[in-house]
Amino acid sequence: MSAPLYRWPATAKFGRVIPKTKFYEHATISTTVREKFVNEVQRITWAYKLADETIHLRCSSTVPEIQVFTVDAKDDDVSETVLTAIDKAVPFPIIFEIIRGTGNYAQTRMIAAHKQLGSTPPQLSAYFATDWLPADTPRAPLPPAIDLPSLYSGLLTPILPFATRSGEKMSEVIGRMDQARKLEREIAGLERRIRSEPQLNRKVELRRRLRDRTAALAALTDPAARTTEDAPWRS
Structure with missing residues (x-):
């Protein structure tokens, strides 16, 4: 950094x-x-x-x-x-x-x-x-x-590993980063499971979840975003 x-x-x-x-x-x-x-x-x-x-x-x-x-x-x-x-x-x-x-x-x-x-x-x-x-x-x-x-x-x-947002408190920034780290761990786990999953239907579902988590991570780390309430991983 x-x-x-x-x-x-x-x-x-x-x-x-x-x-x-x-x-x-x-x-x-x-x-x-x-x-x-x-x-x-x-x-x-x-x-x-x-x-x-x-x-x-x-x-x-x-x-x-x-x-x-x-x-x-x-x-x-x-x-x-x-x-x-x-x-x-x-x-x-x-x-x-x-x-x-x-x-x-x-x-x-x-x-x-x-x-x-x-x-x-x-x-x-x-x-x-x-x-x-x-x-x-x-x-x-x-x-x-x-x-x-x-x-x-x-x-x-x-x-900090990524930019803060306008008007964001430091405690809010840290909370957002904690969420991002959890998503990064989940993404890494999904990638490992996709590589080792032999069944096509399960692999398709894992890839869908991976896309959702990747999109959620992008939203969390976007300095222009104001909220992550609608991030796909929450649903």
Whole structure:
């Protein structure tokens, strides 16, 4: 996904290294996930705190602050399992920057899940990410925003897998993407069944269902569409 790295405001700089053990204390983490922390993560830094007192944007109960964490990878990447454990331990939305390599070979990518507060643990969407970019890539200014919720949406929008619709709330976008992922899995399953189905009449029915699901997926991912209430897969 082609999207920028952001130039975080100097007034929001925090720069505190967080020991991995802190996340073990604030979340239920299995032995397997702890091993991933040890094997994949070199260092976790709470790099920036985007809040009313640091960047003068009004907060809300849904987005009281936005944290920016940089995670230095020991190898090629850090798994989403580790990011999920961090996300669930921190009661604020997080934007991650994963850093791999050193010197001229250093690369960075931004990755984040949409986090909905109000439950324990908070609800997380799938993770969305930029491509890997050279660490010295020029950074873009923050997207324009009137408050922290709109800033959060503005940060996430460029890394979403398809375009948002006019006037669509971020929670609605995430819901639409969840539906699209379910349809993609169903389409893949139908394609496998069609390849292996020996009976012509059943194959014809499977192809009809595949056309319906494919049309429904196209409607879900069309930025010009306003609703999916009449999508064929719902009937």
